[in-house]
Amino acid sequence: MAKAAELIHPNWDKAPAGITDGFSLEMTAKDEGSLREAAPLIPADTPVAITYLPGEELAARVAATVAVRELGFEPMPHFSARRITSEDDFEGYLKAVVEQAGVKRCFIVAGDPPEPQGPYWDTMALIKTGAFERSGVQAIGVGGHPEGHPNMTEAECWAVLDAKVREIEARGMAALIVTQFSFDPDACLAWLKELRARGIECPVRMGVPGPAGIKRLLAYAARCGVGASTAVLKKYGISVTNLLGTAGPDKLVNQFARGLGDEHGRVRLHFYPFGGMTKTLEWIQEYNVKHGI
Template sequence: MDDDAVRRMLADFSIEVTPRETAALDEAAALLPPGTRVYVTDLPGVDLARSLDAATRVREHGLRPVVHVAVRSIPDLAALDRTLGAVADAGVEDLLLIAGSRPPAGAFENTLQVLESEVLARRPFASIGVAGHPEGNPGVDEGAVDHALARKDKLARDGGLPLHVVTQFGFAADPVLGWERRMREAGIALPVRVGLPGLTSPARLLRFGLSCGVGPSLAVLRKQTGSVLKLATQVYRPTETLLGLARAVSADPESLISAVHFFPFGAVVPTARWATTGQKDGLGAETA
């Protein structure tokens, strides 16, 4: 039963690459099922043209590019129109809108302002992802985060926007499952891709987790990895988190969780190999 539940959870997994990881993308493409969603991240100092070049490469491999757009880096509506036009002209049909960690360059402070804009309404994207934060968003009140997601859900219902949620990565299933139930009880119905870390070192994951505001599940990572020596030598696998999610979703047909999304943190090829092997063989009792 666990293996069947895991296979269903992995049936439509997605993965991230940075515009600088084209060599890894070329190798990973041989492992990924055709049509797999590959999210091209927005990096400081990397311009949109380079991201779109990476997206074109994703598509040439028979995969589906999803381009990140960090709205705080866009100064005004005219620049937003140019950005979305360039994305569409590159043949990209899918977006992930994030606020971004940089100070606002101009008019946009959050993704709601873009979602409500006429500029976006003129672009018929097939899907638009927005961020979810099961363990909180650093520096932002939890109530404000929940309210913003409720407004996005209303936009999807009333305006037909093809929205879905991609959550921040975490190291335990329980915080995600609790957050999903709370969102559902609030009337939110957006499908959710749950962020999982890829197969990189626990030390690197701890560093990213602290900087990204991942809270309660960091204790799980520390417990799993143990000593400082293990932190340096192990490779983390999100097996237990994936199993916990798969069991819960299998037992709850009303769950909003539809798939998982991998944040490889540089380990694109090992993560792709592990995810595709998991589909075929199950993940058993493998742990970090």
């Protein structure tokens, strides 16, 4: 498993100094300027995922991916299966990021459209093209959903995840699971235990929302199907009677630090900087100072 971990990231097997050590980040193509501004706050080789959003030009995604590499970080571009319009669209983007940004790690999602805009119905269709391993990609990330998936039963969710992990590994690549962000540490820890009990041992990056305005956080939660009940928000530190101001993930990250154990396997954090890249990185630095990391 050490070799597989190295394919996920060269420093994955290094013992983390604390819960935030070895974190990864998410950005959109339009966040390139924010990334450059925040770059001095980001450790070298930090994985940075570049999302695949509607309405973006391929050139913008490629430029953002190249910027991640040029700044000394590890780019992980997304591929949204149902948004890809053709085989040339898919393989052209893959070729561009591999050749121009030295990409070795990619992340795949099915995407939001109810029907595919091209030949790929789901992420398994992308995997089975063989394009990733032919291009020299070493690791593929897939989504994890600690609070369930809006379009699948729990049993279907587990079956699909297991099948994707096995297919990726059978093709000689390492599999990584990156979860949707959550406000609920108990749901995340329980999901991790079940993941391992089901024999899925690949590394996991747990999604954490960066500090942001409370209304913005709740809007993203609604858009992404993330649980935001009164009880869950209270655990996170948000009161539904006062939605003004901002909220950070202090309580969530503290609970991960206290709760994660050997039974949860290899876990690192993945930050969604909804309130801005610099704001998220400043929060991480402040958290590290506070907790001696």
